[in-house]
Amino acid sequence: MTTISKSIxxxxxxxxxxxxxxxxxxxxxxFPEEMGLNVLPIEVKNGFGVGTIFRITGDFNxxxxxxxxxxxxxxxHKKIVAKQIKGPFKKxxxxxxxxxxxxxxxxTGISVDYDMPFGPFGSLMDKKLKKSAEKGIENGLYxxxxxxxxxxxxxxxxxxxxxxxxxxxxxxxKCSVSEAIVNLISTKAxxxxx
Numbered sequence: 001m002t003t004i005s006k007s008i009x010x011x012x013x014x015x016x017x018x019x020x021x022x023x024x025x026x027x028x029x030x031f032p033e034e035m036g037l038n039v040l041p042i043e044v045k046n047g048f049g050v051g052t053i054f055r056i057t058g059d060f061n062x063x064x065x066x067x068x069x070x071x072x073x074x075x076x077h078k079k080i081v082a083k084q085i086k087g088p089f090k091k092x093x094x095x096x097x098x099x100x101x102x103x104x105x106x107x108t109g110i111s112v113d114y115d116m117p118f119g120p121f122g123s124l125m126d127k128k129l130k131k132s133a134e135k136g137i138e139n140g141l142y143x144x145x146x147x148x149x150x151x152x153x154x155x156x157x158x159x160x161x162x163x164x165x166x167x168x169x170x171x172x173x174k175c176s177v178s179e180a181i182v183n184l185i186s187t188k189a190x191x192x193x194x
């Protein structure tokens with residue numbers, strides 16, 4: 001079993017930080033583009049709370065993996081836990097914890113616990129995956145920090161249909177969700193001016 005844990009302080013209210021992480025699809029924006037990580041909500045329950053199911057796909061050191069997760073714990077402004085319910089890992093769970101450090105400052109920690117499949121091959125693959133995942137989580141936390149500190153708020157309340165259209169745009173552009181949003185807004189603004 002492997003556990004990866006990273007944390008960071010973010011100069012933003014805990015409500016904004018929690019709202020960002022409460023949307024599982026934002027996880028994809030935290031990892032390097034070459035991983036091709038994609039997170040798609042399959043069934044949304046309780047405002048993305050307990051019972052929400054989402055699918056994760058990605059390229060992990062040349063191995064395409066796909067698994068379904070379910071949010072099993074959701075405590076606003078405190079903790080979110082999701083576990084694999086179907087997929088290749090013997091075990092996979094991610095925990096995101098939040099701590100308020102002040103009115104506009106919070107600490108966020110991410111822990112991923114997993115157990116690789118594939119016997120001895122999985123052990124070899126895990127060495128590469130662990131380094132890649134550690135770097136991805138750390139870089140992702142810095143990306144979230146920059147995003148939340150730079151803009152003060154983010155557009156996270158969209159319908160499932162609108163989000164699916166956004167993911168389609170993301171795939172066409174081969175970019176992050178954030179870049180797809182900017183492109184869609186810029187395109188609409190340009191059309192409106194004509």
